[in-house]
Amino acid sequence: MVRDGSGSAAVHACNAFHVRTEALEGFYESAGALVASARAETGCACFNVRRELDWARRVSDESQQLVMVHQEWRSAGDLEAHTRSAQAQQFDRALVEGSMLACAPNVSIFGPAMGPDELRALAGQVRAALGEPGAAAASSGPLPPRPPPLAGAEQPQPGRARAGSRERSGGSSLARSGSGTAAGSRPGSASRGRPGSASQTGSRGAAGPRASSSSAGAAWR
Secondary structure, X not given: OOEOOOOOEOEEEEEEEEEEHHHHHHHHHHHHHHHHHHOOOOOEEEEEEEEOOOOOOOOXXXXXXXXXXXXXXXXXXXXXXXXXXXHHHHHHHHHHHOOOEOOOOEEEEEOOOOOHHHHHHHHHHHHHHXXXXXXXXXXXXXXXXXXXXXXXXXXXXXXXXXXOOOOOOOOOHHHHOOOOOOOOOOOOOOOOOOOOOHHHOOOOOOOOOOOOOOOOOOOOO
């Protein structure tokens, strides 16, 4: 597990953007400036942008292009510092002011990669929780530590289901992703509106993403 000097676990942020075809030029220009800036920031181990290729089950179509951003930071604090950087804030404004997105972006936070021993330990933990025979022996090894929550992250409440698995941060734009789309969802053509417009406040249906309000472009990092 990758750790920094304070012992905090590395975190990975994965972001999915459905970029309007007519806004691709501006998006790529803004993303290029962001990548150059982010890779020079303290704690950045990886900051890559990828676009979906043409394949049988592609999400992209003639009206929008799916673009994925993968980030790796040495700690949650480094990620939080990035979200407050001038270049990241400028990218947010470009998304909103240029109405670049067909729907709200999807943001997910992950811990470091797990190896065979860690996965077996987690399987033993699940068996123990279910009370299955032999669970104690299977789960006797050390379990991988959980990555630390982001500053101000909302903690799950007993007896209350969470709306999605996304971490929420009080002080950064990561907190404004509550209505983002699933990475593999195709924006519905009938109800696609500009991010932040009234047409994006309703549901797109079971298979389509739920649009956000005026923060649609600001929950990406």
